[in-house]
Amino acid sequence: MPILTTENLTIAFGGLRAVDGVSLKIEKGLTSVIGPNGAGKTTLFNLLTGFYKPTGGKIFFGEKEITSLPVHKIARLGISRSFQILKIFVDMTVFENIRVAVQAQMGHGMEFFVSRDRLTDVTKRAEDILEEINLASKGGLKAKNLSYGDKRILEIGLSLAGSPQVLLLDEPTCGVGAHERAGVARFIHELTKKWTILLVEHDMDIVMDISDRVVVMQQGRVIADGTPGEIRNNDTVREVYLGR
């Protein structure tokens, strides 16, 4: 049983079909979605997470249809994502960022008169995640004071805090310098041991190194789907994407 399934998923903005009849079955492991700019990769993520409502087609999470669910309900079901443009809480400390994310997963959000410092289960889980993402030593820093690479990792950490079943990573190395890029790639590779990941990434070396499966999109459609080796040798992909 695939974890995430799309059936003929479509969204049109006026006359433009940004995602056009995409049918995918996402299984365990790391699936990368690649394609030139404007191929519809981020729009696909926005559809899968409820940010956009499709104009056609269906989305299933396991057996449950989630096509018309709002973002927060989809997140609570276990589909989490990181963003191409950082979305962290810059004026909170690194620890507070993770804690507020853990709170959501543990259902403590509507507690009005308890001190947040007394939620020991939340604190423990937040500390564990900080260890896991190697930011424990920076827990007391304001998020805005982190290096860009660390901000990227915190962005992913926020997604992990909800203990998702599927993690959607949208260009996690975007804007990261060459010296930090390898670290982020290693970190993503580590994540594949525990989570099912759907990755949008422009760095082909990273994609081909760590993916179990690669889906290629162009103009809103899936033009190829296979292992990294198969995609490398696919003539259509070479022509439209790799420029050969």
Place this chain on the structure above:
Amino acid sequence: MRRFLKLPFVWMFLFFLVLPYLLPLIKGYTALASEILIYAMFALGFNLLLSYTGLASFGHAAFFGIGAYAMALTQLKLSDDLWLGLLMGMVAAGFFAGIVGAIICRKRGIYFSLLTLAFSQMFFFIAFRWDEVTGGETGLTGLRRPPLRLPGLPAVSLTEPMAFYLFALAVFMVVMILIWRLVHSPFGSVLQSIKQNEVRAKYLGYNTVFYKWVSFTISGIISGLAGAMFLLQQDAVFPTYLNWTESGNVVMVTIMGGGVVNFFGPILGAGIFVILQNAIGAYTEHWLLILGLIFIAIIMVIPEGILGLFKRTKTVQQ
């Protein structure tokens, strides 16, 4: 004991206990001190929305005024029980804040702010025109300050300014501690996450519209309580309580004091506002003009408000 003395509330309580004895030094009086407490309560409630949820309401005077009218109408039509009046002030303000919030909390930024302004002007217009209930332009006057009744204790008259001040201080302390608790609770963390990045908060699984609505309603309830207390202090209520100028004043008070960066900023802002209003108002009826200039000067020099200055000094020292 040492730990107890470290609590800012203890020092604030002690300060407010002696405030009525300090105010005469600057030609103030006890009722002015009560007004500071009531205005501080209103500003703290407003600041829950502005600085902790990131929603700028330009119409919060509506809930302040509704609280005052509800207290007055309870006394005139139902009962002169103090607690019932205060409760009705909070319930009425919370009810209308709940309705308005349900309509506008999906909106963001300037659209949200303009809708709060529009709704508050609607409420102002109703208060101004509905003569049979609100007394229209002349409001409801001649109300009295009911005695304070507590179970097992004899009734205490609140007609003396000092007695009312001490009652206002007790209510203020309870409200302040509750808001403090609220902003440091898990709920408070969610509000702050919504303020900083609402999209991310949604993706964490929070129903951000619902959280904003709860914050808006709580803020309305506190404003309503402040309005009901203000009625007790003034013994009258007028439609001007709901006017946009009052909504502007609470924004000014909160920002001027440094509410954006410090929990206690609105209290300082309320103190400065009420004292300056009284001091300048003794010399000229154009006091708001001068107060406006002072506000502009403060914001130009210290955009984060007066308590922002201390934060800045601390940062420089570090």
